[in-house]
Amino acid sequence: VLAVPQDSDALPPGEAYTEQGAGTYTVLPGSTAVAGSGPLRRYSIEVEDVVAGIDLAAFAASVDAALADPRSWTAGGRFSLQRVDSGPVDFRITLVSSLTVRGLCGYEEQIETSCWAPTIDRVVLNNSRWVRGAYAYANDLATYRTYMVNHEAGHALGFGHEFSCRADGKAPLMMQQTKSIVDVNGATCRPNPWPNP
Numbered sequence: 001v002l003a004v005p006q007d008s009d010a011l012p013p014g015e016a017y018t019e020q021g022a023g024t025y026t027v028l029p030g031s032t033a034v035a036g037s038g039p040l041r042r043y044s045i046e047v048e049d050v051v052a053g054i055d056l057a058a059f060a061a062s063v064d065a066a067l068a069d070p071r072s073w074t075a076g077g078r079f080s081l082q083r084v085d086s087g088p089v090d091f092r093i094t095l096v097s098s099l100t101v102r103g104l105c106g107y108e109e110q111i112e113t114s115c116w117a118p119t120i121d122r123v124v125l126n127n128s129r130w131v132r133g134a135y136a137y138a139n140d141l142a143t144y145r146t147y148m149v150n151h152e153a154g155h156a157l158g159f160g161h162e163f164s165c166r167a168d169g170k171a172p173l174m175m176q177q178t179k180s181i182v183d184v185n186g187a188t189c190r191p192n193p194w195p196n197p
Contacts, residue, residue: 009111009179014132021048021097028060032083035067036074041157042084043067043123046094051127054095059130062142063093066149066193073150073157075196091121091156093149098128113178114148116155123152129178136171136181136191147177147193154195165189170197 025046034040045060066072067081074080096104098112104124105115114126125148137144154174162172163184171181171189181189 008135009109010135011112011128012132012135016053017128017131018051018053018097019128020050020099022050023100024049025092025094027085028056029085030060030064030083031085032064032068034080034082036077036080038074038077038079040080040082041090042082042088043153043156044085044089044092045083046092048094048096048100048127051095051097054127054130056095059095062145063149066146067153069146069194071194071196073153073195079157089121091123091153093123093125093153095125095127095130098126101126111179114152116152118155121156123149123156125149125152134178136177140191143191143193147173147191150193150195151177159195166192168197 025048028045028047045063047056064083101124104117105113112126112128114129115124117124129148130145133141133144150173159174161176162174165183165187166172169190170192171177173192173195175189177191181191183189
């Protein structure tokens, strides 16, 4: 178990990751059926060129599984989502090296984060976090990755940050759980990777 408070925004120790990619992106091949019944949003999955050491097929499968899950953004007919690898898309979900992230997301707080870059319709997933996770999720890397995907896709779908624990004690998905799961009232929420858990 990680011996650091759950509200630490530091990058946990772990495997090496690519610090600097090429600044160009490649679309990963593959598409999915439409998940959900609401207004359709199409996305592609991309990776920054030169990012290494990550199983890209597994990365894409994780993204697709997170977004197609009934606990995700398709719940209640809110949206339907479909991955495509050609044609127009509403947003791109991209695995990006940590230094490129700083150029796309900013680095004012000097911590490793992911972001939504609206001027380029790109969900920017920081490969350092994909590899190492966040202290709020302890050693549960798979669940943290689901959070990363759903949180940043939530911004692409028009949702902003939230700051108070849900009534059930869980963090709202749109809380910045990479930074902290302590809410504005000082309560510690339970980590939660779903908009509709």
